[in-house]
Amino acid sequence: MAEYNLLIVDDNPRLCSALAECFAQEGGFAVDICSSAAEALEHMAKNEPDAALVDMLMPEVDGAEFMMQCRERKLGEKTKFVALSSLTSEEIIKLTQSLGMAYFIAMPTPPDRICRTVVRLLGALREEGTAEQQKTEKRRDADRERIITNYLHIIGISPHVSGYRFLKVAIEYCVENYGRRVSVTTEVYPEVARVCNSTPKRVERNIRTAIDRAWFHGNIEMQHKMFGYTVNDNKGRPTNKECIAMLTDRTVMRQKYR
Numbered sequence: 001m002a003e004y005n006l007l008i009v010d011d012n013p014r015l016c017s018a019l020a021e022c023f024a025q026e027g028g029f030a031v032d033i034c035s036s037a038a039e040a041l042e043h044m045a046k047n048e049p050d051a052a053l054v055d056m057l058m059p060e061v062d063g064a065e066f067m068m069q070c071r072e073r074k075l076g077e078k079t080k081f082v083a084l085s086s087l088t089s090e091e092i093i094k095l096t097q098s099l100g101m102a103y104f105i106a107m108p109t110p111p112d113r114i115c116r117t118v119v120r121l122l123g124a125l126r127e128e129g130t131a132e133q134q135k136t137e138k139r140r141d142a143d144r145e146r147i148i149t150n151y152l153h154i155i156g157i158s159p160h161v162s163g164y165r166f167l168k169v170a171i172e173y174c175v176e177n178y179g180r181r182v183s184v185t186t187e188v189y190p191e192v193a194r195v196c197n198s199t200p201k202r203v204e205r206n207i208r209t210a211i212d213r214a215w216f217h218g219n220i221e222m223q224h225k226m227f228g229y230t231v232n233d234n235k236g237r238p239t240n241k242e243c244i245a246m247l248t249d250r251t252v253m254r255q256k257y258r
Contacts, residue, residue, distance in 0.1 A: 003028035004122055009040040009066065010055040010084065014109065017054065018256040029234035033171075037061035037069070051118055052076065056085035056096070067099040082118060084109075102142070108189070144175060145253050154222050156214035163210030166203045169195050174248040184241045197213065207240050226250070 006029050007015050016033045017224050023029040023186065032049070033119035034040035037058055044052075057065030063083060070076050083096040086107045103121055105114055148171050157164055169192045176183055182188060189200035196203070215223065227238055227246055 003108060004030070004051065005049040006031045006118070007040065007043065007049040007052040007079075008033045009036050009037065009052060009054070009058070009063075011058050012055070018111040019114060022111045023118075026115055030043060035056060035080075037066035040066060041069055041075065044070065044079075045162065048076055049079050051080045051122060052238070053084055053118070054101070054161060058085050063094070064099060067101065070101065074083070075158060077229075078229070080121065080127050082121070082201070084114075110143050130177050144172065144251060144255060147248065147254050148172065148175075150252050151226070151247050151250060155226060156217060161210045161213060163206035163208070166184055166192050166198070167207050167210055170203075170207065170244050171247050174244060178248065184244060188244065204240060207243075211237050 006023060008019055008031065009012050010019075010033075012017050013035070014036070020031045020033060023031050032043060032047070034043050038061060039051075040054075047146045054063045054066060058066070061069075065084070067081065070081075080102040081100065082105060083101045084105050085092055085096075087245045088106045091106050105117060113138070148168055152164065152168065157167065159165075170184075170188050172192050173188055185200075185204075192203045193196070193200045225243075237243075
C-alpha cells in the first residue's frame, strides 16, 4: 500500500512519464497524472493527494488559476502543492507563496532531483507534524495530571498516603479509556498493580484506606459538593468504584471545557 498519493499536473507527457518512473523507483508513492487544470480539478474533487506537482505555465488554465479555483472550491486543503516553473523571478515566487503553495522548483530540473525534493519535503512535514502532535499530547497529559492532583487534594487525599498514587493511576487509566465500559475489579486494579509494581488486592485495599482517611479528616463540605448524593450520612464515604468514576468524569469534563 502506497504511503503517499501524488498528483502531477503538467501538459508535458515526457516529463510526467519521467517523474512517474522516478517516484515508482523511490517507492511508497501512488502517482496520478493530469495533463490539464480542468482534468486535475475534476480529479481533486474526488481525491485529495498528499502532494501535487503543478506546472505554472500550462495553456488555457495556468497553475495560478488552477490554485485559485482549488481554493474557491475548497479542494486539496491538506495537499502540499509544489510549483514547477521556468519563470523564476521574485514576483513569480511570491505569487506561488501567496497562493498557498508549499515549495517552488525552478525548471528545468532533472526528474530525479524533483523526486528527492518532494520526498524530503513530505518527510520534513511529517516530522514537523509528529513533533507538534507529541507536544500537544505532553501538554494534554500534564494538564490532566494537574486536574487529577487538584481534585485529590480537594477531597483530602495527600501524596504521602500509600493509596494516593494507586488512585491517581486508576483515574488516569479510566480517563484514557473514557467512553467504554471499564471494570474496576478485573481491569483497573490489575493495570494499576502492573504500573505501580504491586498486586490488585493491595491496590484495592490502599485506595479504600485513602478514601476512608480523606472522609474522616478531609473537607466534608467540598466532598459533598463534588460527590453530591453519593455521600450521605447512612452510606458514608463513596466506594472505590464511585470515587474513581466521579473523579474520572470531572477530569474529562474539565479538560473538555478548558
